[in-house]
Amino acid sequence: VxxxxxxxxxxxxxxxxxxxxxxxxxxxxxxxxxxxxxxxxxxxxxxxxxxxxxxxxxxxxxxRGGSDLTATQIGAALKLDEIQVWKDVDGILTSDPRLVPNAVPVGDVSYEEASELAYFGAQVLHPIAMQPAMKHNVPVRVKNSYNPSAVGTIIRNRKETERLVTAITYKRDIKLMDIESTQMLGAYAG
Incomplete structure (x- = not known):
């Protein structure tokens, strides 16, 4: 090539x-x-x-997150159909595979979910790296360089599925449960 x-x-x-x-x-x-x-x-x-x-x-x-930010900045500026960021995992997982060995990749998440998961411990893509993609509404796919045939996780403006739980993260000494429901009318439970 x-x-x-x-x-x-x-x-x-x-x-x-x-x-x-x-x-x-x-x-x-x-x-x-x-x-x-x-x-x-x-x-x-x-x-x-x-x-x-x-x-x-x-x-x-x-x-921090500068290499991924470089990729998303270039991809967003060029208005690509998709930005791919290659990591050592099959995408964003349902939880930390060191703590939950049977964690599986999440197919798609919104920019907001990915940012929140990253903030609370999912160490796949730094929230700052998503900003250019969010600004220009360019999807970001997280792929595994050790398993290139894996589909990975697509991060975009909105999710395509309506699952009940996206993922669970862990951060020492922080307890937070974020629940959203159309029946809660924008209220938060914590």
Whole structure:
């Protein structure tokens, strides 16, 4: 497969100057589109994640979730049909497989569910990495690089199924139950 490597700044990743926790600047979207317009569409572009540079061309790092954020920022800017993020698990699982050996992949979740699961311990995709995809309504599929034939989990604006429980996460010293029901009229139980 013909491929070419690029540093993220070569394809338009412009950040502020906060090394270690840089934020991607809004002008990156146009810069990314312009950069990919100049790249041969017959080659696979391999882009470094987690880095960018500020307007003065100083190298920056994005912080936690930065590699996934790079992928979703580029995919959202290009308005792809789907962004794929490859991990070492078959997607978002019903619970932590270290605690529940028979945990299974969840087929689809909403952006909000995925963000909440990540916040409370599901260590698949950092919530910040979902923001560009949410903004542009581009689905994100989490796939397993060790099991590429697995379907993975699709994260999108709304779920396609109405299951009762999405997943269970664990975070030490936190107890929270989030229940939603059309009969609760927006009330929360906790």
């Amino acid at each position: 013909p491929a070419q490597a690029f540093d993220a700044w070569d394809v338009g990743m412009i950040t502020d100057s906060e090394f270690g926790d840089a934020k991607i600047l809004a002008e990156s979207e146009d810069a990314i589109r312009n950069a990919f317009d100049r790249i041969d569409p017959n080659i696979v572009s391999v882009v470094t994640g987690f880095i960018g540079h500020d307007p003065n061309k100083r190298i920056t790092t994005l912080g």
